[in-house]
Amino acid sequence: MNAVDDKTVVKEYFNSTGFDRWRRIYGDGEVNKVQLDIRSGHQQTVDQVLNWLQADGNLADLSICDAGCGVGSLSIPLAEAGAKVNASDISEKMVGEAKERAEAALGNTSNPTFSVQDLEALTGKYHTVICLDVLIHYPQDKAAEMISHLAAMAESRIILSFAPKTCALSILKKIGSFFPGPSKATRAYLHREADVVKILESQGFSVQRQEMTRTRFYFSRILEATRS
Template sequence: MNAADDKTIVKEYFNSTGFDRWRRIYGDGEVNKVQLDIRNGHQQTVDKVLGWLKADDNLAELSICDAGCGVGSLSIPLAEAGAKVYASDISEKMVEEGKQRASLTLKNPENLTFAVQDLETLSGSYHTVICLDVLIHYPQEKADAMISHLCSLAQSRIILSFAPKTCALTILKKIGSFFPGPSKATRAYLHREADVVKILEKNGFVVQRQSMTRTRFYFSRLLEANRN
């Protein structure tokens, strides 16, 4: 299958069975042990990004694009902290869920705009562009163009997370342990960190901060890069 098929698969998955599964994972209700592990891992990544941005002590001055926002796990706290956030996702159901969650928790809703949009059609200019746990759905040849496009939208900084391609994770993926259970997710693509860094540098960005989140079933490499 080609890269265009991957986008169709992702869109259909997160508007159907995938939506129900990941809404539970990204919520606070009862889930199984594997889902709880993934929930905790994803939340650790979100918390690290929030920690980085809050430590800079200028969130109220920033415009942020949260590309692939899901149900708003990052967008909502960023908006609550004062940032102007444009949150987009390829899944209409995810966006609707995000809007509902924001309406229940966000005291300043004018700070947050949700939209149904895929990464390739995003436009505008933002101080910071963030894309968490999205690249795992796309092969390397597609990721290059997607990361480059996101870089073109970022005035100052881009923050990405991806499942790193290492020998250990490649083996886990091959034996079916990376995403356990049949038909529960889209295809999972791993990316070499050196390849991601090379794409960022090609677009004029230099990695400034990095982190790794590792649980039993969740692996995510986080990079923050600033424009030269």
């Protein structure tokens, strides 16, 4: 499957069966044990990023791009904390859900702003660019293009999460105990941390903070990099 096909599959999946599945996972309703585990892992990733940004003490002064915002799990609390947030997702249904959740949490406000956009079609400059749990859907060559594009929009900092490619996780993926079956998910890609770091360095960034989220069914490496 080539990169263009992957993008088409991701868009179609999150506008159909994937939307209902992940809306439940990212919500607070009843789900099965695997989905609950993934919900917990994703929330831990979101919370870690929020902790980093809140610890810096300047969220209200920041402009932030949340690329691949999903249902707004990160965008909404960032806006609540005072940051100016531009959120986007390739899925029209995901963006619609994010807008509804933002209105319920924040009222009728223009922050965050939401748009349906392909990540590589994003433009503008932001203090911080964030992309969580998106790279897992794309192969290394496409991920490299995406990271480079996001880095070009970041004036000061970029935060990424990805499923790290290690021997253990590669084995788990191969035997099917890591990711849901093909009827329930898009193709899943692991990425070597060294490769991601190399791409960031080529764009003038250096890693400052890193964290690993690990549950039974969810694994995500988070990197924060700033302009050197």
